[in-house]
Amino acid sequence: MAKKSKGIQHPGYEKAPMDRRDFLRRAALVGGIGGAASYLAMAPENWPLSMRDKTGLLSKPVHLPFQLRSFQVEKKAGSADIGVGTEGNPIEKLRRAIDAIGGIEHFIKPGDIVLVKPNVAFDRSPLLGATSNPELLEHLIRMLLVDCRAQEVRVADNPIESPPDCFEKSKIRLATEVGGGRVYLPDSNSFEMLNTPGAKLIENWWFFNRPFTNVDKVIGLAPVKDHNLCHASMGMKNWYGLLGGRRNQFHQDIHGIVSDLSIMIKPTFTIIDGTNVLMENGPTGGDPSNVRKGETVLAGTDPVALDAYAFEHLLQRGRDYPEYLFQAEAKGSGKLDWEGRVKEIRG
């Protein structure tokens, strides 16, 4: 920090004049960079490499939607659309119900990757009827892995309450791991934009897609629950658990969203778990007195008819069907009239 005196040149001062070549080189550099920068910034939007965004809309983030394929398989000749199992323990009921719609080997081929969607919406003990029966799930996974030689079974849901806790308290995680499957929990990366043509509310919506990677077959495992707003939460409403985003808005048109769900996903088949039917105070339940011990397990390939049958026989609410079933029928997801399409295997 030598003190500088006025008018006296610093002893270390050295003159370094620029020669012509140097000047030209620098001028070319400035011109080149400046020109390129001006092109990128100012060229019309449709020119190649132009970065211009005249309206400010181009820079809007884009979520490219994907479409979900149908997971349905062709109906086996001679089998019913709805299978009912009422005899034996829950596991036998499950097997009978599936056998009535064609048997599980008909639906799942060796080497398939199967995703099972139980309802794990709340951190409740399974006996309270708010979540799927873990015993059925465990056995279903065994059937898939052993009988059908499926390659992999995944279990996924996006619950309302904390996902790890819900899977833990509802014993679904334990059942999955004992059975040989793997639980996929939703985290911030799990959701992608799903395009469902024809849907009224969720034409483009966040969908819990990560576990669906390379999946061949999808099975719903839904409990039957009372629901104040849409009257009943059954097989179709179960798919609500695959939505992400601000899904609590959908209660403003609950029948619209539930019927949209029926076209959003076309499962291979759906199992309705009537072992613990939540008759009132749904869909959370919370008291054993709300639960009716059911004797029935249903399986079906027609989601509309299956829900209608469950509404009538498991919730025991007669034929005053919730409106979403009619809407789903109108959207072509199935036929509501289940009569003559039900088969029960006994003995």
Add this chain to the structure above:
Amino acid sequence: MPPQERVFNNRARKVFRSRISNGELYFSAGFLVFVFIMGGWFAAQGTNYDPTERDISMALMESGSVEDNLYRTPLKLWVDPEQTATAAPGAAPAANLGIFPPDIVGNGWTPSSRMQEFDASNLYEKINGQAPQYVDFGFNRLHYISLEKKDAGLDLSIEFYDMATLPNAMGIFGAQRDVERPLEQTGDAYYYLTDLGALGIAGPFYFKISGNAVDPGIIEKSKELAESFGILASSGNVDVPKAFAVLSKALKVPFETIIYEKIDVFQFSFAKDFWFGKPDVAGDLRYYLHQVTDTEDQARLYADLVSNFEADHDAIKNDGGVAVLKHQFLSSFQALSADRGWIFGADGAPDAETAESALSALKGALFNGQEI
């Protein structure tokens, strides 16, 4: 240029001391073992807990189960302000009962839902799978309401199908009827009782009453309802064909034998809209009658009928607008006539006299004793 600036410490650890004592060595070895044991202890704690503290047992939930004794306000229905205006001041606004007679409520019974109406385009919302059947029979409109009697814990729903015409109603009734159960009549209503309610017709209306329990109260109410529907049907506000009234009221023909044929009556393409009825269920004698419409010529129609009948009948008598014919193979007799806009007759009679007396009974009933 300044010397290269360092970011990280580049000096290795060095030991300057020359002596490491046994005590230090033993302590070090001992300490490492101690650390290992601590680690093991910590890891072992993972399973050392009481899982019941993290959840509540079902037994406890069941014993602590609370009764849901909340009062839940029933659904408050929307009421048209115009109706409220006409109601007596201070009185509770009457529920809109639509087509239903007002006496369906009262005596403890109150509407538990709003009256709903469905037409052919949305009928499936109410009854889904069966809707096409109704539409095939000429369905016009469904009026639906449910009633409840709170103190008795009863409720029932009324499906009141406006089938546009009585024949349509009879058609759907015939298709859905349980023939095992006895038919009852009140006014212009014909119905039978089921365990949970009633099914029947009243004029052009086909009604289904279904209750929530096998209970005498439901049956009682079903009867009352059928009665008021019968009054509704005969009140003149609704259209009951005269031919049906003649058969069922004047001639007391049992309801089950009354049949309406719309086209191709007697397999004649020109004969349309005939009513049939048998005075005796077991017998063969059968009345038939037809009201001549504006587009038809009474004399011409009568002549066509008689001449076509003669293809397999022998005419015994044919004069003055009355013809008596005998079937060539069945040996049964029929008589027919045309008068004042009506074509009427009786067939299946065992002899000519019976046929003629049936004809005159029919005529008497038709014209109510005038000119006999």
Add this chain to the structure above:
Amino acid sequence: MAETEKKASAPIEVRQKLRITNVRIVSQVFFFGVFLFSVWATWTTRLGGYPVSRILEMDPLVMISTMLSTGYVYRHLGWGILIIAVTLLFGRVFCNWICPYGTLHQFVGWVFNTRKPKERIESNAYKNLYILKYAILTVFLLMAFMGALQIGLLDPICLMYRTFATVVAPAVDMGLDTATLTANGLSLEPKWLQDIKFGPGVGPRIFVGSFWVGLMIFALVGANVILPRFFCRVLCPLGALLGVLSRFSVFRINRDVHKCTDCNLCLTRCEGAADPQSQVRVSECFSCMNCIDDCPEDALSFTAFGLDKKQVVAAPDMSRRKLVFAGIAGLMAYPMVKNHGVNTDENFSPALIRPPGSVEESNFLAKCIKCDQCIKSCPTNVLQPATYDVAGLEGLWTPVMNFEIGHCQLKCTMCSEVCPTGAIRKITVEEKMGKGKFAETGPIRLGTAFFDKGRCLPHAMEIPCVVCEEVCPVSPKAIQTKDVEIKDVYGNVVVLNQPFIVPDLCIGCGICETECPVKDDRAVYVTAVGESRSTERRLLLKHRVQA
């Protein structure tokens, strides 16, 4: 001597490897690992029986200060005696052998230490500034004695847990999520991801005001570059407490004055700035043993024997005058903090909703050490470090429930399980739900839900909704509906289920508020009034107050 050693045991390489400074590093790595494991295991699916708060419970400052503020020693806090005993034997070994915060400071200080040897010696010389920690300790203990527990602000263990819960864990998870998303594209996440994340299976976790928590640790750790072990030497109240205790310690660094050549090399890596080159300041010495390694003359040893009283300074360099000043500051601080009046029974924020099992508020403030273990354990992210406006100066960074972010799960008692001091008393699900032997007291109520009918869709806008009723977890539901049929403004007859609260049944879990679609200022919201832990903040006369 050398002969016997050679005969007795291991060769010099083994001795070098097993020297005490290496073992110290093993110990530090071990305890840092235990700390990291504890933070990782503080999660609903992992907790099991791991004593994840044990490092906090061993902290003698936590034990002593809560003992002063409440008169009792809660649950596992007696473990603090272990560290006191160790200190009485070996001095402040906690600081350089166990304390994970000390390890972090030492590590950062070591990694970024580019000082030349001479500067190193200078940076480790004792400074008068280092007595500040004793003043801080005096102030905190006096305040605790009067009932205001503030040690959590600077206690290194609390600070460490708090920072990891609210800053490090979410940052690590965010990084892992971003990295695995980029690496795997749109395919399945790798299996190990759920195993290593701090909060697996949930969306991004946010913590209100955690920036300041992060800034604090960033500044304190960063200060090592300027002054080695700045926090430990200058601010740490726990270090101060252990310093006071260590004057009685049996073992300490001893300097053989006959061998010492006054080369000052022992200061090169002296962590505590304890003057090993002259009279060792026992209260400052962290027992890091670096000086022993650095002494070319073998003049330094860690031993109980041959104590030369003249060669050590046992007590902190805290004059009576300074002590009195610190005492006055502590005495003044108590009424100033208390009368600040943001969090009293007369004036408390409606957002001051404490987790289930919390004791009555003044007692809570006498127990909570702001370690935020509860916040780490909370599976729904509802527990948040309280900001100044909600809990006042006194309650800064204590846990409060923010129902905009999450809700209190009916059958979760995780926070009460990990709380080391009993600010959140250990409860069972049975007690939380008021079943079994707790039936008479009823469930634990956190607050009461209210409706803002001017914002509620069915009440104000003729639009069906009732998400709140759907999710209400109690049976029978505390949110019921009045069903009305109305003709809306477009002439359509719509059925509206208009929700209302049954305050008798409401437990204040806040799921209605969390799920309410009126996203910014919820149409149903829970406020603190009605909480069952306090008569002062009770709403309904008939509700019992928790034990």
